[in-house]
Amino acid sequence: xxxxxxxxxxxxxxxxxxxxxxxxxxxxxxxxxxxxxxxxxxxxxxxxxxxxxxxxxxxxxxxxxxxxxxxxxxxxxxxxxxxxxxxxxxxxxxxxxxxxxxxxxxxxxxxxxxx
Amino acid sequence: xxxxxxxxxxxxxxxxxxxxxxxxxxxxxxxxxxxxxxxxxxxxxxxxxxxxxxxxxxxxxxxxxxxxxxxxxxxxxxxxxxxxxxxxxxxxxxxxxxxxxxxxxxxxxx
Numbered sequence: 001x002x003x004x005x006x007x008x009x010x011x012x013x014x015x016x017x018x019x020x021x022x023x024x025x026x027x028x029x030x031x032x033x034x035x036x037x038x039x040x041x042x043x044x045x046x047x048x049x050x051x052x053x054x055x056x057x058x059x060x061x062x063x064x065x066x067x068x069x070x071x072x073x074x075x076x077x078x079x080x081x082x083x084x085x086x087x088x089x090x091x092x093x094x095x096x097x098x099x100x101x102x103x104x105x106x107x108x109x110x111x112x113x114x115x
Numbered sequence: 116x117x118x119x120x121x122x123x124x125x126x127x128x129x130x131x132x133x134x135x136x137x138x139x140x141x142x143x144x145x146x147x148x149x150x151x152x153x154x155x156x157x158x159x160x161x162x163x164x165x166x167x168x169x170x171x172x173x174x175x176x177x178x179x180x181x182x183x184x185x186x187x188x189x190x191x192x193x194x195x196x197x198x199x200x201x202x203x204x205x206x207x208x209x210x211x212x213x214x215x216x217x218x219x220x221x222x223x224x225x
Contacts, residue, residue, distance in 0.1 A: 031211065040123070042202070042217035043159070050211055058212065090158055094213075102147065102206060104213060106158035 002026050004093050006107035013081040013114045021076040021110050023091030031094040031102070032074040033058070034066065036087040037109075043090065049074055081114045088112070116141050121203050121216035129224055132193045136219045138203030139185045145214075148179055150188050151202040153218065159202055162188075193223045 007022045025032065033048035035058075045058030049068040063085060065077040078085060089110045096102035121138045128134045140148075148165035163170065165177040165186050176189040186203055203216040 033213075035215075040217060042119075043215040045212055048211055056211070103149070103161050103164070104151075104159075104204075106160070108158050 004091055004105050004107035006089075006091050006110050008110060009108065010111050011113070013078070013112065015081060015083060015114060017081050019078055019081070021078075021089055021091075021112075023074045023076065023107055024072050025074075025091075025093035025105070026072065027093055027095070027105065028071060029093040029095055029105075030071065032068070033092045033094070033104075034064070034074070034076045035090045035092065036060065036085075037090060038087050046076065046089075078112075083114045086112060086114045117216075118142060118214035119203055119205055119216040121219045123217060123219060125220040125222050127222045127224060128193055130193055130195060132223075133189065133191045134193055134221065135187055135189045136201055136203075136221075137185050137187050138216050138219075139183075140203075140205045140214070141184070142205075142207065143181075143184060144207050145184075145205040147206045148177075148186050149204040149206075150175075150177060150186075151204055151215075153200045153202055155199075162201070190221075193221075195223050195225065197221060198223045 004025045030051045034046040035043040047066040049055045091107040092104045094104045150162040151159040152162045153159040169178045174191045178187045200218040200220045202218045206213045
């Protein structure tokens with residue numbers, strides 16, 4: 001199994017550009033999520049999904065959109081990139097169901113710089 | 116107030132030392148607890164879950180104190196390879212969100 005894959009690994013954008021970060025998992029997990037990690041801030045939840053067709057906002061959703069058309073894929077779209085979105089982005093896939101102990105598996109991350 | 120708080124460190128210890136980290140959480144409804152390890156410029160990886168009765172995995176011991184709302188991680192006989200950032204994570208069963216601490220950095224020196 002590949003686990004959680006993310007593309008691209010690195011990206012440089014100019015302010016105002018849009019792009020999509022890709023995330024896929026092959027573990028048949030219902031729950032997936034996107035985080036950003038900034039120095040000294042820990043991981044902050046952007047959006048999450050509890051299954052195909054269902055998404056919800058996390059702690060810092062502004063400037064980002066998500067969709068979940070299949071169980072496997074959970075892309076994150078930056079609508080109009082801003083320098084404040086310079087960060088490392090991690091996608092995670094979570095085992096188990098609500099009401100049980102759940103473990104998260106992370107992708108390798110995308111390092112995004114917005115100039 | 117943050118959901119999860121950790122001392123950022125760094126903790127600088129010699130090889131073979133015993134080191135302990137604490138993490139406090141603010142919501143008493145939190146029900147599952149984890150320690151993750153993150154190496155520099157890599158993704159977080161699960162180190163161990165934390166159970167109410169405490170649990171041990173080799174040189175690592177995790178404890179939960181619900182009354183005081185903190186979790187601890189003890190590392191015995193530190194190795195150079197233990198150098199990393201350790202993230203405390205909590206989850207509430209009826210919520211689909213995990214809350215991460217900002218991490219505690221450990222440097223194990225020869």
